Amino acid sequence: MASKSISNPLRGITFQLSRATISHNAIAKTTTTHLTRSLTTTTSSPPSSLLSTYPSANLTTSTTPTPLRPTPSPIGPQTILTTLHSFPTLEPLRLHPYPSSHLYLPTRRDILHRAIIYEGDRTRSGTASTKWRSEIHGSKRKLRPQKGTGMARLGSRGSPMLKGGGVAFGPKPRDFSTKLPRKIYDLAWRTALSYRYRKGELVIIDGEMEFEDPSPRYAAELFATHGWGHEDGRSLLLTGVEKAARPNLYAAMEGAGEHGRVLTVQEVDVKDLLECGRVVVERAALEWILEEHQSDLVKTRRVAGLE
Amino acid sequence: MRRIRPSQQSIDSLSLSTRHAHSRLSSPLCYACQFHSSALAKSRHPSSLPVAAFSTSSARLHRGTGGKEPFTEKLRKKIWGTDDVPGRVDPYSHDSPMRVTAEERRELAEQGRKRAKEERRLARGEESFSADELTEVTAGAQELAKKGRSTARRVVEENEWWESLGKRKEYEPAHTWDGLERVGGKAWVDEFKDWKRGRVVFEQGYLPLTKITDSTELKRSLHRALVEVFTLQQAGLDMTIASVPGEIQARPGWMDRVKIGPSNDNASAAVIFQDPAHKSELLDSLIRRFEQQDDPERSLEERVATEEDYENGAAEELYEEVAAEASEAEALKDLAHESQQSIAELREDLGAVREAMTARGLNMTAEEPNLASEKSRKGDETTASPSDVEANQQKKSTKKQEDSWAKDWKTISLEDPNVKFAVVKRVMQLTGHRIPDIVIQECKTVGRLFDRISERPKPKKLIEAIQPSAKFKELANVKIYNRRVTPVDKEKEVGRWKVIEYALRERGLPVVGHE
Numbered sequence: 044m045a046s047k048s049i050s051n052p053l054r055g056i057t058f059q060l061s062r063a064t065i066s067h068n069a070i071a072k073t074t075t076t077h078l079t080r081s082l083t084t085t086t087s088s089p090p091s092s093l094l095s096t097y098p099s100a101n102l103t104t105s106t107t108p109t110p111l112r113p114t115p116s117p118i119g120p121q122t123i124l125t126t127l128h129s130f131p132t133l134e135p136l137r138l139h140p141y142p143s144s145h146l147y148l149p150t151r152r153d154i155l156h157r158a159i160i161y162e163g164d165r166t167r168s169g170t171a172s173t174k175w176r177s178e179i180h181g182s183k184r185k186l187r188p189q190k191g192t193g194m195a196r197l198g199s200r201g202s203p204m205l206k207g208g209g210v211a212f213g214p215k216p217r218d219f220s221t222k223l224p225r226k227i228y229d230l231a232w233r234t235a236l237s238y239r240y241r242k243g244e245l246v247i248i249d250g251e252m253e254f255e256d257p258s259p260r261y262a263a264e265l266f267a268t269h270g271w272g273h274e275d276g277r278s279l280l281l282t283g284v285e286k287a288a289r290p291n292l293y294a295a296m297e298g299a300g301e302h303g304r305v306l307t308v309q310e311v312d313v314k315d316l317l318e319c320g321r322v323v324v325e326r327a328a329l330e331w332i333l334e335e336h337q338s339d340l341v342k343t344r345r346v347a348g349l350e
Numbered sequence: 351m352r353r354i355r356p357s358q359q360s361i362d363s364l365s366l367s368t369r370h371a372h373s374r375l376s377s378p379l380c381y382a383c384q385f386h387s388s389a390l391a392k393s394r395h396p397s398s399l400p401v402a403a404f405s406t407s408s409a410r411l412h413r414g415t416g417g418k419e420p421f422t423e424k425l426r427k428k429i430w431g432t433d434d435v436p437g438r439v440d441p442y443s444h445d446s447p448m449r450v451t452a453e454e455r456r457e458l459a460e461q462g463r464k465r466a467k468e469e470r471r472l473a474r475g476e477e478s479f480s481a482d483e484l485t486e487v488t489a490g491a492q493e494l495a496k497k498g499r500s501t502a503r504r505v506v507e508e509n510e511w512w513e514s515l516g517k518r519k520e521y522e523p524a525h526t527w528d529g530l531e532r533v534g535g536k537a538w539v540d541e542f543k544d545w546k547r548g549r550v551v552f553e554q555g556y557l558p559l560t561k562i563t564d565s566t567e568l569k570r571s572l573h574r575a576l577v578e579v580f581t582l583q584q585a586g587l588d589m590t591i592a593s594v595p596g597e598i599q600a601r602p603g604w605m606d607r608v609k610i611g612p613s614n615d616n617a618s619a620a621v622i623f624q625d626p627a628h629k630s631e632l633l634d635s636l637i638r639r640f641e642q643q644d645d646p647e648r649s650l651e652e653r654v655a656t657e658e659d660y661e662n663g664a665a666e667e668l669y670e671e672v673a674a675e676a677s678e679a680e681a682l683k684d685l686a687h688e689s690q691q692s693i694a695e696l697r698e699d700l701g702a703v704r705e706a707m708t709a710r711g712l713n714m715t716a717e718e719p720n721l722a723s724e725k726s727r728k729g730d731e732t733t734a735s736p737s738d739v740e741a742n743q744q745k746k747s748t749k750k751q752e753d754s755w756a757k758d759w760k761t762i763s764l765e766d767p768n769v770k771f772a773v774v775k776r777v778m779q780l781t782g783h784r785i786p787d788i789v790i791q792e793c794k795t796v797g798r799l800f801d802r803i804s805e806r807p808k809p810k811k812l813i814e815a816i817q818p819s820a821k822f823k824e825l826a827n828v829k830i831y832n833r834r835v836t837p838v839d840k841e842k843e844v845g846r847w848k849v850i851e852y853a854l855r856e857r858g859l860p861v862v863g864h865e
Contacts, residue, residue: 124767125787134556134595135778138771138790243786256550264552268559270784 123147125240127249127326131265136249139326144340145333146245148230148237155238158231158313161223173213176201226339228313233336235316236329244321252282252325254291259298266302276320278303281311283328308332455508462509556595561782565804568781572800573754574601575776576762577608579769580619581632589772591640593779599635604628611756612763619762619796760797777803838862 122140129136141147177183179201186197203211239245254261266272285307286293296305306315308328316322426435524530562568578592609622623629764770770793774785783803793799809815813832822828831839841847854861 120791123787124770124791126771126790129556131552132555132595133784135771135775138767241788243788245787255552258549261550261552268552268555 119143119147123240125245125247127247130248130250130252131254133246133269139247141333145233145337146237146240148234150238150241151230151234154227154231154234155313155317157223158228158235159317161221161228162312162314165220167219169217169219171214172216173210175211175213176203176209179207179209229336229338231313232316232332235313236322236332239316239322246321246323247329248323248325250326251289252280252292252323253289254295257291257294259295262295262299263302266299271321271323272302277301279311279315279319279322280305281322281324281328282307283325283331285309455505455512458505459509459512462506557778557784558598558782562780568804569800570601570606570754571780572777572796572803573608573610574605575773575780576610576619576796577605577621578632578636579772579776580610580621581629582636582772583618583769584621585633587633587637589768590775592636592772593776594640594643595779596639596643598780599639602628602631605754607753609754609756610762611759612761616761617763617765618769620756622756760795760800762796764793764795764799774799 120143123143123146124138124140125146126135127137127139128134176199179199181200183199183201186200187194189196197205200208202208236245254265263272266278267274271278280292280296280303282289282292282305289305292305296303303319308331311332422439423435426439427433430436562571575592579589582589582592604624607624608628609624610619612618613620621629623632764773770790773796774790777783777799778785781803785803789799789802793802811832813830816822816830822830838847841850851861
């Protein structure tokens with residue numbers, strides 16, 4: 044079973060390759076026009092001059108000695124390299140590989156959009172509330188007789204028609220959250236990070252991201268030096284631990300909001316990842332996110348009621 | 351506070367008091383303008399300030415209120431809780447013992463002069479002086495002692511102040527700034543940079559603050575990085591020691607003449623030094639820089655020196671620990687030494703070859719046999735006549751490019767992640783450009799890396815994007831502005847703006863925007 048799942052993309056390649064060889068044979072047989080189009084777009088046909096010079100030679104060949112083609116683009120590299128930096132000097136320390144299924148995904152705007160809508164719905168507080176006529180404080184007594192006064196019919200003083208009465212069809216507290224399959228949401232997380240990686244806006248810090256000083260001026264200087272600040276579209280700093288473990292960082296960033304914001308991995312969501320000019324993330328935080336959001340890649344059996 | 355009625359507090363009293371205070375002034379000006387240079391200095395004395403005339407201190411108030419107890423006095427009584435209030439109402443008033451009277455001052459000044467005269471005389475060697483003078487001096491000294499040492503010191507200081515004032519009378523205003531003391535400026539700012547409420551200042555990260563944008567300079571930086579990294583690789587050293595954090599050393603002049611190109615197997619690069627001494631020099635400087643940054647030797651000595659007080663055993667243990675740390679650096683040194691030896695051997699070989707070649711009437715530059723692109727040309731050279739070779743060399747000298755880059759330099763492989771990282775890190779350090787991960791990931795060859803780092807950054811404004819193109823310059827009906835063309839600009843263009851502005855001002859209306 045496992046071999047079947049692995050061979051799926053490979054089957055695609057072999058299929059493509061066989062198509063390609065078929066088309067080559069077809070060219071060799073016709074030998075008249077260059078109009079024949081290969082089914083694959085990436086392969087290059089053998090030089091036509093050779094074919095026209097030696098048509099018979101090609102006609103008789105049963106097997107084409109085609110060299111092994113490079114890996115087709117749909118598969119691409121299995122791992123990609125990221126640079127780990129020191130903090131705060133941002134010296135590149137070493138290269139670190141990550142699977143391309145985690146940080147090198149194609150940018151899918153539709154998936155990012157769905158994730159953001161999902162998050163937006165989920166974060167709506169939905170606390171708007173009005174009183175219906177029955178909830179209005181006061182007596183429910185009929186104000187005047189139904190008939191005979193020459194005036195309009197009127198029931199209780201809580202009628203929506205009267206001033207101080209209830210609200211007809213008014214808002215009531217409710218849950219606005221919508222649903223999104225977990226696998227899609229997890230794909231959105233990795234797509235967001237991959238987008239950052241592809242744009243060169245993902246800075247990974249090896250170790251702790253902590254300032255030497257809690258002053259916002261220090262933060263502003265640091266941001267200006269690295270080109271992270273207000274001028275360069277602000278930055279999101281992501282820490283893997285709670286706020287108390289990075290007191291200077293959080294204290295400084297509280298006063299340097301125009302240059303960026305700092306969040307813990309528990310607080311951040313897909314929209315945050317896409318908002319600022321770049322994401323500066325502790326390696327531990329990045330790996331936590333990647334590990335948490337890979338449900339579409341790993342097989343896990345979730346038992347109801349257990350995490 | 352009590353308000354002083356105008357009738358009691360006439361401006362005349364002010365004028366009188368100030369006139370009295372500045373009676374020595376040659377030209378009393380109007381009341382407001384009495385503050386010219388020397389007068390201003392004198393009037394700093396609080397009691398002589400015109401403001402003092404308006405003082406609400408009890409002495410003045412007492413005069414004005416005709417024997418009635420002033421408010422401040424009542425307040426002081428309340429504060430002290432007794433009718434017999436100690437201290438003075440105004441400790442700085444004229445009659446306060448805190449002050450020295452004018453007579454006393456004169457007296458003291460005279461004494462100072464006498465003392466100075468005495469000193470001069472002593473300096474001249476005259477020890478004898480008249481009895482009168484002696485008594486005078488001793489009397490003055492006794493008087494001073496009576497007043498207490500602190501008072502004396504203060505009085506002397508004040509004397510000096512007055513004397514300095516006298517000197518300052520010869521003040522002449524400067525008409526040019528030549529020779530004047532300078533305050534402020536960039537140097538001053540740098541000097542006082544630490545004055546930032548005692549906090550930590552972040553000044554520089556790993557990268558230099560200025561980025562190199564010139565394409566030629568970028569190429570030279572890339573060349574330098576490649577030469578350094580591949581030389582280290584061939585010497586079997588850690589390639590990242592080229593890019594340890596620290597000050598960037600100046601580029602050696604011979605670096606332009608170091609040729610680099612892909613190696614035979616295309617997996618690495620071949621570096622050809624014109625003079626093999628340059629190779630050892632380069633390795634030497636790189637290793638020295640690395641040691642300076644880490645400095646395990648120095649720390650070893652220091653730490654052992656400081657631990658001398660400890661027991662012998664402990665000190666030995668410590669020494670061993672530190673030595674283990676330093677062993678890595680030593681290993682590096684050994685490697686460097688080995689490489690130098692091999693270089694020396696190579697040099698000898700080359701010398702022998704060169705001699706043989708000169709014997710055959712050929713000129714040869716130091717070339718390594720494993721350079722792929724050079725192979726064919728080298729074969730030509732050996733068969734070519736000497737004059738052709740000379741012509742070739744002249745061409746070489748005219749083109750620096752050819753000196754530093756072999757033909758297929760763009761195909762030098764960066765597939766090895768260690769090499770790639772070392773090169774990229776050094777390029778970052780030399781150029782100031784941060785190379786993003788995606789570029790590092792996608793650059794398989796040096797040529798691709800160069801293309802990516804020399805890419806023009808995306809323009810931030812439209813004008814930056816369209817200005818280089820000559821397309822718009824030819825069009826007569828198109829003008830390019832570097833900002834939005836406002837209605838004011840349009841009015842200015844037809845010369846109507848001055849009229850509009852005048853009309854607006856005449857009516858008292860805001861010229862631009864609203865108030």
